[in-house]
Amino acid sequence: MYEEGVRMKLTYGSFIVSIFALLFGGLGLGRSEVFLAQTGDPVFVGAGDITNCNRAQDESTAQLLDNIAGTVFTLGDNAYPDGTLTQFNNCYGPTWGRHKNRTKPSLGNHDYHTAGAAGYFDYFGIAAGDRTKGYYSYNLGAWHIIVLNSEITQSAGSPQENWLRADLAANPKVCTLAYWHKPRFSSGQHGNIPGSQALWQALYDYGADVVLNGHDHTYERFAPQNPNGQADPRGIREFVVGTGGAALYSFTSNQPNSEVRNNTTWGVLKLTLHSTSYDWQFIPIAGQTFTDSGSANCVSTGSVPTATRTPTSGPAPTATRTTTPGPTATRTPTSGPTVTRTPTPASSDLIFTDSFESGDFSAWSSSIDDAGDLSVSAAAALVGSRGVQAVIDDNNSIYVTDDRPAAEPRYRARFYFDPNSIGTASGDAHFIFKGLMGTSLEVLQVEFRQSSGTYQLRARLLNDGSTWTNTSWFTISDASHLIELDWRAATAAGANNGGLTLWIDGVQQANFTTVDNDTGRIDRARLGAVIGIDTGTRGTYYFDAFESRRLTYIGPAGSAPTPSVTPTSVSSATNTPLPTVTRTPTNTPTPTRTNTPTATPTPTPMHVGGLDGMSIRQGNQWTATVTITVHGVNHSGVANATVIGTWSNGASGTASCTTGSNGQCSVNLSGIPNGTGNVTFAVNNVTRAAFTYVSTSNHDPDGDSNGTRIIVTK
DSSP, rough: OOOTTOOOOOOOHHHHHHHHHHHGGGGOTTTBOOOOOOSSSSEEEESSSOOOOOHHHHHHHHHHTTTTSEEEOOSOOOOOOOHHHEEEIIIIIITTTGBBBGOOOOOOGGGGGGGGGGGHHHHGGGGGGOTTOOEEEEEEETTTEEETTTTTOOOTTSSSHHHHHHHHHHHSSSEEEEESSSSSSBBBBSSSOOOGGGHHHHHHHHOOOEEEOOSSSSSEOOOOTTTTSBOOOTTTTEEEOOOOOOOOOOBBBTTOOOOOOEESSEEEEEEEEESSSEEEEEEEEETTTOOOOEEOGGGGTTTOOOOOOOOOSSOOOOOOOOOOOOOOOOOOOOGGSSSSSOOOGGTEEEEEEOOOSSSSSSSEEEEOOOOTEEEGGGGGGGGSSOEEEEESSOOEEEEEEEEOOOOSSSSEEEEEEOTTEEEEEOEEEEEEEEEETTTEEEEEEEEEEEETTTTEEEEEEEEEEOOOOOOOOEOOOOOEEEEEEEEOSSSSSSTTTEEEEEEEETEEEEEEEOOOTTTTOEEEEEEEEEOOTTTTTEEEEEEEEEESSSSSOOTTTTTTOOOOOOOOOOOOOSSSOOOOOSOOOOOSSOOOOOSSSOOOOOEEEEEEEEEEEEEEEETEEEEEEEEEEEOOOGGOBTTTTTEEEEEESSOOOOEEEETTSSSSEEEEEEEEEEEEEEEEEEEEEEEEEETTEEEGGGGOTTTSSOOSSEEEEE
16 A cells, blocks of 8 residues: 555656657756647647545546646545645645646645645645646736636635625636636536535626536536536536546436546547637546537627537436527626526525634624633634634623524524533533524523533424523534524414424434414524523534525525525415415413424434554564544535444454544554555444445545455555
């Protein structure tokens, strides 16, 4: 297996580079630089999910670049498994690195396995842009090119989204292309990732033409579509090109606008960027035959994209849909965002959002900070670069208030919360969120406590009889969690169809649907240590990325869909008002049920998201080390998970470890005789409260294992 800092990648490409260096050394060309003359319109070529010292396909794709002039792009996950500077130098450097001088890179989640993606920024230097951002732009011929960062916050109003809109307004090109790592739409293993919804919206508003992504190790081409995934001849065409060298993934779905898919071929995507149009061609590595090519006009030319050619080989694509031209004057990049779209703008659904990147509470209506106990801090960042730090050092409430909701009959709230090892006496509970009617009547609450050594959350809502209905208590880990609530007032007196739904990390935990709360409304929200603090609770916890809306959405910041209609004063959900009947409701409160919700909480699924092995020789013995990554929702790391496995194939015994905050832990087997050339480690089980282990989802993005079993070589 790969031994970091010891094994260098020695390839055919390295030999070719040496020949170039001998031939052109007198001209001052470096050993790792290959220059090809380019004529005509600019060529833009690349892929994502690229290099690993244990694989050969990255050298094969690098050899394609050797013969293609132009600008090279990368779509993230440049150097597996952890994006260290050593891995960039030893794995990326001898392959794709020989084109470093003409490369415009982007970041992936594996690049961030090294804190701050330091290896990536140190290797690419100024070409990677500002290392505190990871996003930048440039012009290429007649095109404006934008590089974004899917590994930091992308929500509406975030620094990245604000920068993107300003950049688009300042660069009104006829043709625009953007690229980043995690795709908004994909039929692959990771599927649709809603985190970039706000970025798609901005690009769509300004008439962008092409988006390139990686992350799913497949090739997929989509028909032009809008940010909600609806076919739109004036929309953006997306390519997923995770075929740079890492092990390929399976397809787990067939997204509606997917035109061509292949998961058996490594290769690069070559784009030729004309002044008002572009050509594309997927080029396979030597020995493989699948390809895909076509041409399209840029959106702002007023012409519908031309018909595309079908691939010459590989899995049969879905039928290419022929679309009729849409309006020709609704997206003019020279005048900024268009305001005549059929869909209602997202802002009509949005009530309030603040990711605290401003560094203060200026976006909120008011705050109670108890001499600075509630503050914005970089240490509290759960997404982006800042978050809310709540220091509990007395019994005083500390919170921020939002007064923007106004008599809302339906209220959606979403925020990140991290207990951060706060100390709480067993059974003591206090409130971290409240929704109020008027200025003081509480109708919605989120309660937090520690019980038997575990952290727990529950939600509560008030009916018209002033009786609270509670969800069950749900256990959470000492890590960042996404909390989301959907509160609904009953649609009419006697309808008794009000309710509350609670999600934790995108998984529905509880759902009430028959609550008599037709008089309830949300006028105010509070976030923090709102009330109930006592002497048993001391320490610090964190919040981040608060957002409230009127309509339905699930997921991380920025994932709310644009509503198709303007919301009315009564929720447009499936709960429709009952017709008026002859029975007139009396003033007697509806008897309150004391039973807990009938819905059984669904455990959050988790799986192994990577196995990485290394060996260290020690005299006449050696040690094998395996690092296990455990993933949960959206492939985020799961902390405090216990991994249990077995050594075999020249070794024996069991081993276990518990994951840290990044979802990783390691097991070691020492004293292996030199006569034993390799050993095998297999994961038998992964356990953690409120999670369920789904072994069929195990995978390994760098392909040196199947996600369940890995062979470590001396």
